Amino acid sequence: MVYYPDLSPCNYFGRWQEVLRAVGWHESGHSFATGPVSKEVFGALMRLLSNPWQPVALAGHQPCPYCRFTGGAASLQFEDVEVSVGANNLFVPARDEAVVYVAPSLIAHYIDAHDYCPPAVFQEAVLDCPEMRSFAYLKKIKEKGLSVARPAG
Ligand SMILES: [Zn+2]
Structure with a gap:
């Protein structure tokens, strides 16, 4: 796993680093904020x-660096939602700032x-975030400056 402190610019994708802010890019040997997170968030x-x-x-499965033997489960279930863990990345437009988490x-x-507790601004952004792939979501992403136009050539 690549390590970025929470809310630092993220250059992992080779572009958009002026817009992207990392949240949850942990690695063993680095501590992170812990505390309660609401069920709603x-x-x-x-x-x-x-x-x-x-x-x-991006291809490739990332194991959890804190699960000592198993690397953590490959999927999580909560209420009626199932999520595969370890490969996808989530892009969440900030509420106020011109950045995308x-x-x-x-x-x-x-x-x-x-027990990880993500930054409050990220939690707010998650609660505000329109449905993935919706027109409202893509519009917000674009407004924040994450241009998805294909590079020339
Ligand atoms: Zn773990």
């Missing part, structure tokens, strides 16, 4: 993660199993 996060829109899909799908596992 977790439920909203799981719904977004069930079918995440991604400007680029990007979180690995492992974030749901970190919250569920390792």
